[in-house]
Amino acid sequence: MVPPQTSPRAKQRRGEGQWALGYREPLNPNERSKKDDNPLNVRARIENIYAHGGFDSIDPADLRGRFRWYGLYTQRKPGIDGGRTATLEPEELDDEYFMMRVRSDGGALTTHQLKVLGEISQTYARDTADITDRQNIQYHWIRIEDVPTIWQRLEAVGLTTMEACGDSPRVILGSPVAGISEDEVVDGQPAIDTILERYIGDPRFSNLPRKFKTAISGLQDVAHEIHDVAFVGVHHPEHGPGFDLWVGGGLSTNPMLGKRLGAWVPLDEVPDVWEAVISVFRDYGYRRLRHRARIKFLVADWGPEKFRQVVEDEYLKRKMIDGPAPEVLDQQLDHIGVHKQKDGLHYVGAAPVAGRVSGSILVEVAKAAERAGSRRVRFTPQQKIIVLDVAEAEVPALKSDLAKLGLQVDPSPWRRGIMACTGIEFCKLAIVETKARALDLVTQLEANLKDIVDGVTAPITVHINGCPNSCARIQTADIGLKGQIVTDDQGNQVEGFQVHLGGGLGLDAGFGRKLRGHKVTADELPEYVERVVRNFVAQRETDERFAQ
Numbered sequence: 001m002v003p004p005q006t007s008p009r010a011k012q013r014r015g016e017g018q019w020a021l022g023y024r025e026p027l028n029p030n031e032r033s034k035k036d037d038n039p040l041n042v043r044a045r046i047e048n049i050y051a052h053g054g055f056d057s058i059d060p061a062d063l064r065g066r067f068r069w070y071g072l073y074t075q076r077k078p079g080i081d082g083g084r085t086a087t088l089e090p091e092e093l094d095d096e097y098f099m100m101r102v103r104s105d106g107g108a109l110t111t112h113q114l115k116v117l118g119e120i121s122q123t124y125a126r127d128t129a130d131i132t133d134r135q136n137i138q139y140h141w142i143r144i145e146d147v148p149t150i151w152q153r154l155e156a157v158g159l160t161t162m163e164a165c166g167d168s169p170r171v172i173l174g175s176p177v178a179g180i181s182e183d184e185v186v187d188g189q190p191a192i193d194t195i196l197e198r199y200i201g202d203p204r205f206s207n208l209p210r211k212f213k214t215a216i217s218g219l220q221d222v223a224h225e226i227h228d229v230a231f232v233g234v235h236h237p238e239h240g241p242g243f244d245l246w247v248g249g250g251l252s253t254n255p256m257l258g259k260r261l262g263a264w265v266p267l268d269e270v271p272d273v274w275e276a277v278i279s280v281f282r283d284y285g286y287r288r289l290r291h292r293a294r295i296k297f298l299v300a301d302w303g304p305e306k307f308r309q310v311v312e313d314e315y316l317k318r319k320m321i322d323g324p325a326p327e328v329l330d331q332q333l334d335h336i337g338v339h340k341q342k343d344g345l346h347y348v349g350a351a352p353v354a355g356r357v358s359g360s361i362l363v364e365v366a367k368a369a370e371r372a373g374s375r376r377v378r379f380t381p382q383q384k385i386i387v388l389d390v391a392e393a394e395v396p397a398l399k400s401d402l403a404k405l406g407l408q409v410d411p412s413p414w415r416r417g418i419m420a421c422t423g424i425e426f427c428k429l430a431i432v433e434t435k436a437r438a439l440d441l442v443t444q445l446e447a448n449l450k451d452i453v454d455g456v457t458a459p460i461t462v463h464i465n466g467c468p469n470s471c472a473r474i475q476t477a478d479i480g481l482k483g484q485i486v487t488d489d490q491g492n493q494v495e496g497f498q499v500h501l502g503g504g505l506g507l508d509a510g511f512g513r514k515l516r517g518h519k520v521t522a523d524e525l526p527e528y529v530e531r532v533v534r535n536f537v538a539q540r541e542t543d544e545r546f547a548q
């Protein structure tokens with residue numbers, strides 16, 4: 001019999017680069033770079049050296065590594081087709097311009113902040129702005145020379161790009177209707193605010209094995225099942241409202257649903273428990289192989305019981321309270337439309353196509369919201385925008401103002417359910433175009449499916465990714481489309497998609513079935529989706545969801 005300590009699996013575990021097991025020497029170049037210099041230090045070099053010396057003065061280790069800790073990625077050089085993505089060196093794909101992400105945790109912004117975000121885009125980002133599915137704004141065409149000024153303008157209104165990307169605690173998802181919803185168990189925004197204040201920019205948590213995504217919501221509206229850590233609103237029969245703790249969810253090429261730890265966390269203890277979970281990840285997370293470095297692999301190996309025990313014994317130094325699972329919802333909340341708030345005012349959710357807006361649109365939305373008496377907006381995890389605190393009498397004018405900006409409050413199911421990642425327009429990993437494809441798809445479905453639109457009672461979600469990563473969460477969509485090069489009828493290599501069908505969150509949480517060998521070319525896509533939707537509507541039973 002092979003002794004356990006010499007089995008191949010045990011050997012592999014010993015070599016996973018876990019700090020808590022004594023592996024402090026970097027086992028790959030990413031770990032080396034983070035150890036050589038804390039990535040947060042790159043800000044000073046951007047301000048003092050690179051912004052003056054220009055793109056060519058940037059150290060490659062900063063350019064392709066540490067810049068991410070401030071929300072900066074180089075964007076893709078225009079004109080390189082997707083078939084060449086995997087064959088070129090990083091420097092051949094790098095443009096001299098940057099994508100920049102700005103944190104807006106919980107998607108929460110004042111109208112003044114929204115206006116400033118828009119104006120920065122108009123001045124420095126060629127009027128680009130995409131609402132991402134992490135409830136923040138992503139700019140394109142940013143020059144390194146302008147970055148310090150952009151930071152100054154953001155920070156003057158309380159915004160930052162710190163740890164918007166990188167192996168760090170990324171932007172925290174929160175309910176877009178936190179504090180105003182009639183249905184939420186508890187308002188999670190105070191916990192988000194405390195985590196930001198205490199831990200973002202804290203060097204103790206700026207060198208994680210990989211990215212760390214958090215979701216906190218008193219409603220089930222933030223895709224909690226696919227987060228590294230999530231706090232989900234639940235009523236405890238004895239202790240009242242609080243949160244159910246989940247860990248280890250994530251998508252990309254090894255998708256896994258998060259696991260409940262069976263612990264109930266009151267609102268004021270969320271930041272401490274969050275610190276304990278992220279500390280376990282920092283200390284025990286796998287650092288040898290990048291593709292195994294997310295917390296989901298540790299949770300899968302340990303199981304929820306051991307994970308909870310380590311959180312309690314080594315970090316919290318106390319036991320957590322056992323708690324019930326939240327009731328599972330049979331609908332996915334996207335907050336589109338006009339809804340009553342608990343204070344009697346209304347919130348108005350509107351749909352751009354796949355999050356694509358512009359700086360000018362953001363400025364005009366801020367003005368329209370203010371005309372309607374609002375001072376608050378929120379972005380949603382579905383790439384949508386909500387105006388809060390609107391008196392009933394102001395709703396019609398606001399709807400009309402938003403519609404003029406291309407933001408529909410009563411969108412078709414296709415406009416409402418579509419999401420798309422950045423894609424080949426700007427992303428260096430992309431193989432296919434996504435945003436323009438999404439707009440084209442919505443336009444064609446709206447024109448061709450008029451006859452069945454009344455029969456579609458719930459949104460049908462279509463998510464489009466430009467590569468095998470899952471920035472647009474394709475595995476959780478009714479129709480998930482993963483960009484790749486496919487062969488068309490004439491034998492040509494063209495842009496297309498691998499199809500996943502029937503994914504979902506909530507009641508039917510599960511990943512869409514990858515239809516092996518089932519690929520469509522980009523040109524065939526509208527017709528294909530139309531066919532799938534028609535078949536579904538014709539065959540479904542009353543109120544059946546796509547995933548059932």
Ligand code: SF4
Binds near residue numbers: 423468
């Ligand atoms: Fe880029 Fe791929 Fe993510 Fe799309 S899914 S943004 S193409 S890495």
